[in-house]
Amino acid sequence: MSKLFLYFLRKLLLVHAAFASILAFVFLFYREIFSLLFFVFVVFFASSILIGFIVFGLVSEISKKTSKLVDVINKSFPRDVLNRNLYSSTNNENEIEILCESIEKVLFELKASEKIKNDYISSMSHELRTPLTAIKGWAETMKMGDSIDLSTVRRGLEIIINEAARLSTLVNELLDFSVLSSGRINMRIEKMDIIAEIQDAINVCKTKESMNNKTLNFSAPKMCFAYGDRDRLKQVFINLIDNAIKYTEDDGTINVSVSQKENIINVEVTDNGCGIEKDELGKVTQKFFKSNSKSGFGIGLSIVQDIVQAHKGKMQIISEKDFGTTVIVSIKACVEDEK
Numbered sequence: 001m002s003k004l005f006l007y008f009l010r011k012l013l014l015v016h017a018a019f020a021s022i023l024a025f026v027f028l029f030y031r032e033i034f035s036l037l038f039f040v041f042v043v044f045f046a047s048s049i050l051i052g053f054i055v056f057g058l059v060s061e062i063s064k065k066t067s068k069l070v071d072v073i074n075k076s077f078p079r080d081v082l083n084r085n086l087y088s089s090t091n092n093e094n095e096i097e098i099l100c101e102s103i104e105k106v107l108f109e110l111k112a113s114e115k116i117k118n119d120y121i122s123s124m125s126h127e128l129r130t131p132l133t134a135i136k137g138w139a140e141t142m143k144m145g146d147s148i149d150l151s152t153v154r155r156g157l158e159i160i161i162n163e164a165a166r167l168s169t170l171v172n173e174l175l176d177f178s179v180l181s182s183g184r185i186n187m188r189i190e191k192m193d194i195i196a197e198i199q200d201a202i203n204v205c206k207t208k209e210s211m212n213n214k215t216l217n218f219s220a221p222k223m224c225f226a227y228g229d230r231d232r233l234k235q236v237f238i239n240l241i242d243n244a245i246k247y248t249e250d251d252g253t254i255n256v257s258v259s260q261k262e263n264i265i266n267v268e269v270t271d272n273g274c275g276i277e278k279d280e281l282g283k284v285t286q287k288f289f290k291s292n293s294k295s296g297f298g299i300g301l302s303i304v305q306d307i308v309q310a311h312k313g314k315m316q317i318i319s320e321k322d323f324g325t326t327v328i329v330s331i332k333a334c335v336e337d338e339k
């Protein structure tokens with residue numbers, strides 16, 4: 001039976017109980033008007049039953065419509081949004097209150113989405129403009145021909161190559177974000193050696209200009225096997241190591257270690273860089289969140305988390321401002337007797 005109708009029935013029974021109490025009181029002390037009052041009560045009772053049947057039909061139809069609408073809302077919006085308790089006084093007594101709560105949650109999500117969209121456009125415009133400006137500027141300088149020396153040409157070409165690589169990285173991030181957000185990611189799951197992929201990621205990161213005089217240490221067992229997508233997991237490792245390098249000052253240290261406990265492989269990336277503010281620690285994996293002025297769209301860790309979760313793994317971030325950050329990625333190992 002509809003919660004809304006039960007709510008209406010409870011209220012009607014309270015009215016009947018109150019009327020019956022008044023009738024009993026009149027019978028005891030004012031019998032001369034009891035007959036009239038009793039007739040009124042009978043008429044009211046009969047009318048309420050008739051109205052009750054009509055209301056039951058209407059409420060059942062309303063309940064079906066509202067339940068369908070709530071189901072559509074629940075299927076269309078993320079669970080973390082719909083689980084927010086925006087109505088602290090609501091105890092979900094009936095379908096109307098449930099619908100009101102769901103609509104408010106939808107409005108909350110739409111407002112948050114609008115802010116994300118504006119932040120996304122602003123960040124994208126700024127981040128793409130910088131490398132394009134450098135490429136355009138140096139290309140125009142080199143177009144001058146004989147009026148510039150060879151060392152300037154070489155420097156210009158180096159900057160153009162670096163900025164083009166940076167632009168390519170930004171575009172790839174956007175494409176990955178689009179694919180992951182839409183749920184269209186295709187994982188090529190196969191048995192793979194985690195150690196080999198991490199070593200490849202370290203070799204990629206070591207060649208970057210941001211490495212400077214920083215030290216990168218790596219410790220791991222000889223082999224650790226897991227089932228996963230090689231390219232996607234390598235992307236995770238490159239992102240984490242690159243972040244550690246980016247946020248560590250010159251002469252700093254980055255430690256990458258791998259350990260296996262039973263059927264879980266833990267990949268730990270630690271730096272002694274700037275760290276993360278305590279109140280920002282829970283936000284760093286949110287889309288478009290940037291805790292400082294470093295370049296990027298603020299979607300790197302969001303992509304990493306999505307890839308790790310797609311592998312049914314977990315990611316933990318431990319950080320203290322001015323003391324460094326540790327990121328631990330845990331994924332299921334491939335044990336020998338596993339079929």
